Amino acid sequence: MTTATALGEVLRPPLVEGEKTYGQITDDICAPMEKRPPLGWFLAFMVSGAALLWGVIMVTDLIWTGVGTWGLNKTVSWAFDITNFVFWVGIGHAGTLISAILLLFRQKWRTAINRSAEAMTIFAVMCAGLNPLIHMGRIWRGLYWLFPYYPNTMGPLFVNFRSPLLWDVFAVSTYLTISLLFWYMGLLPDLATAAAHAKGAVRRFIFRTLSLGWSGSARTWAQHEKASLLLAGLATPLVLSVHTVVSMDFACALVPGWHSTIFPPFFVTGAIFSGFAMVLTLLTLSREFLGFQNYITLKHIDSMCKVTLLTSIIVSLAYGTEALIGWYSANTFERFFFINSAVGPYRYCYWTMIFCNVVTPQFLWFKKIRRAPAVVFVISIFINIGMWLERFNIIVIGLHRDFLTSSWTMYKPTYVEWGILIGLFGLFFTCFLLFSRALPMIAMSEIKHVLSSEKRGGKQHA
Amino acid sequence: MPNKNLVGIFSSDEKLVHAAQKAKEAGLPAFDAYTPFPIHGIDEILELKPSFLPRVCFFGGLTGLLSAFTLQYWVHAVYWPMNIGGKSFTAYPAMVPICFELTVLFAGVSTFFGLLFSRGMHPFKTSPFWGLQTENDKFALVFDLDSEEKANKISSLLNQEGALEIREITA
Numbered sequence: 001m002t003t004a005t006a007l008g009e010v011l012r013p014p015l016v017e018g019e020k021t022y023g024q025i026t027d028d029i030c031a032p033m034e035k036r037p038p039l040g041w042f043l044a045f046m047v048s049g050a051a052l053l054w055g056v057i058m059v060t061d062l063i064w065t066g067v068g069t070w071g072l073n074k075t076v077s078w079a080f081d082i083t084n085f086v087f088w089v090g091i092g093h094a095g096t097l098i099s100a101i102l103l104l105f106r107q108k109w110r111t112a113i114n115r116s117a118e119a120m121t122i123f124a125v126m127c128a129g130l131n132p133l134i135h136m137g138r139i140w141r142g143l144y145w146l147f148p149y150y151p152n153t154m155g156p157l158f159v160n161f162r163s164p165l166l167w168d169v170f171a172v173s174t175y176l177t178i179s180l181l182f183w184y185m186g187l188l189p190d191l192a193t194a195a196a197h198a199k200g201a202v203r204r205f206i207f208r209t210l211s212l213g214w215s216g217s218a219r220t221w222a223q224h225e226k227a228s229l230l231l232a233g234l235a236t237p238l239v240l241s242v243h244t245v246v247s248m249d250f251a252c253a254l255v256p257g258w259h260s261t262i263f264p265p266f267f268v269t270g271a272i273f274s275g276f277a278m279v280l281t282l283l284t285l286s287r288e289f290l291g292f293q294n295y296i297t298l299k300h301i302d303s304m305c306k307v308t309l310l311t312s313i314i315v316s317l318a319y320g321t322e323a324l325i326g327w328y329s330a331n332t333f334e335r336f337f338f339i340n341s342a343v344g345p346y347r348y349c350y351w352t353m354i355f356c357n358v359v360t361p362q363f364l365w366f367k368k369i370r371r372a373p374a375v376v377f378v379i380s381i382f383i384n385i386g387m388w389l390e391r392f393n394i395i396v397i398g399l400h401r402d403f404l405t406s407s408w409t410m411y412k413p414t415y416v417e418w419g420i421l422i423g424l425f426g427l428f429f430t431c432f433l434l435f436s437r438a439l440p441m442i443a444m445s446e447i448k449h450v451l452s453s454e455k456r457g458g459k460q461h462a
Numbered sequence: 463m464p465n466k467n468l469v470g471i472f473s474s475d476e477k478l479v480h481a482a483q484k485a486k487e488a489g490l491p492a493f494d495a496y497t498p499f500p501i502h503g504i505d506e507i508l509e510l511k512p513s514f515l516p517r518v519c520f521f522g523g524l525t526g527l528l529s530a531f532t533l534q535y536w537v538h539a540v541y542w543p544m545n546i547g548g549k550s551f552t553a554y555p556a557m558v559p560i561c562f563e564l565t566v567l568f569a570g571v572s573t574f575f576g577l578l579f580s581r582g583m584h585p586f587k588t589s590p591f592w593g594l595q596t597e598n599d600k601f602a603l604v605f606d607l608d609s610e611e612k613a614n615k616i617s618s619l620l621n622q623e624g625a626l627e628i629r630e631i632t633a
Contacts, residue, residue: 022598022599148533148537157542158537158542160546161534161537161556161557161560162549162553162556164559167560167563170559170563170564170567173567174563174564174566174567177567177570177571178566178567178570181570181574184574185577188583189499189597192597193597195597196592197598209585209586212578213585213586213587213589214583214597215496215591215592216496216596217495217591218494218495218496218497218504218505218508219494219581221500222500222513223513223515223577223581224500225500226515226516227573227576227577230519230573231570234519234566234570235570237562237566238566241559241563241566245559445498445500446499448498448499448599452474452499
């Protein structure tokens, strides 16, 4: 232990750049909440708000008219909705990975990004959950169809507990609940800090109330740390289970290209891959526009790029395995699924996916690129597109030409489906933009903790 | 019953830990510490009891597991048995995912509310130690005060340890 450091003495820890004291950290991180947002924020808010509004109109159209407004047909009965569902659930996975799994592995670099990544998880799971709901058409009957409900006035029938779709209901709602609790629990100390830092009485009251009377006593901290560890321990297997269950929606069916034992690990890795890409998209932007370059440093971006690269390689291996098994299984339908993907009518989607998910991430081998936020941003957009297409390919290419040649057909999305897709992005970014103004985007207490432990000779506590 | 406290405010966690250690050695153990982030090692100095949350979490999880199993078993085997592909009414493997999810759900929710309950936290609570900037960059060491003589001893010790400020607060 070095000698005690007086208040105001400068600290030079590697994970936080610039010369910061504890008080400055509070000032810096509370700043975007307290001052007028920059013009860029207003522009971004207008664009995402407009997208959200368009989505609301399209969903209203859908519910008013019925699922017939979509381009689905008897053969392709699932398309954009389930693609969106799987895509958004996947995006959420990176947040839990960063907040829970990296906490258990004691990776200190997570502290600067865990709050925003967890927020991203919550918004993404909200977007995901919306898709199956609106796909039901008669959304007001959802309660009977989704949850065991007693007495069941729709007849003495219950939901089918043997269906992967019902497992989804439980997996996704548990995931949303646990993510919310974990996020809120981490926010408690920072809400108290924000209340103490706030100028106006109303702001102070709101933050004070939300912090549930957080006092920062050693007794509270001890319980809080224990509870965080327990929730992290619970969230870790949970996040792996969620996309496993999602993959079973497909793997338990008999459709060629779906009926595959590789799906659970393939989906989980894909989820982490797409999620990290989305975290990179959001953080490269917000560090630039909210002035968090000293907290979300190039080292953070570098580390996240490495995770993205690793998961890209695993996903590529899975694509290779699918092609290999298509040939090696000697199963006509499996083989046809692969050939139809690569040279069939949806080949452009397939090769775009390969380009986005296999080729573009290879640039991340170079340290110079990993440390150039603008380039990383572009790569992350490619991966987002690629991972959305991956789910589209699995679902639509699997369905549109299966066993019965007479029912082969094509699927084309309508403007309603495109509108809902745009609306979901609108919802996601609107929520994230509001979050970046309303709540401390970086976990202040954890950053201070990291500073303190680094000052004492880099002992890992975070 | 109002409880008188003497509070020493420090500028860093190291000073606070050092002062708490010294106070303990002098036979004047501190009661609590209020800090902007968790301080490791303070638990032993303050002799805090180990948390009961792991047990709350375990029993919450157990409740979730049993309810998930009972619900599925009751629906599929007792209340409305349905022949699906000639499979057993009590096909356990198919129950695993929901059993797992509800175990996690109950364990997590009970841990969260266990935390709130254990510290008596609720939206309208205000801490008597609010306003010391311990949410920002100050570190407060709190002593129970029962006699004037003790107060003087603690004050001089806190001064020696470099406290920025010493206050008396009635909680």
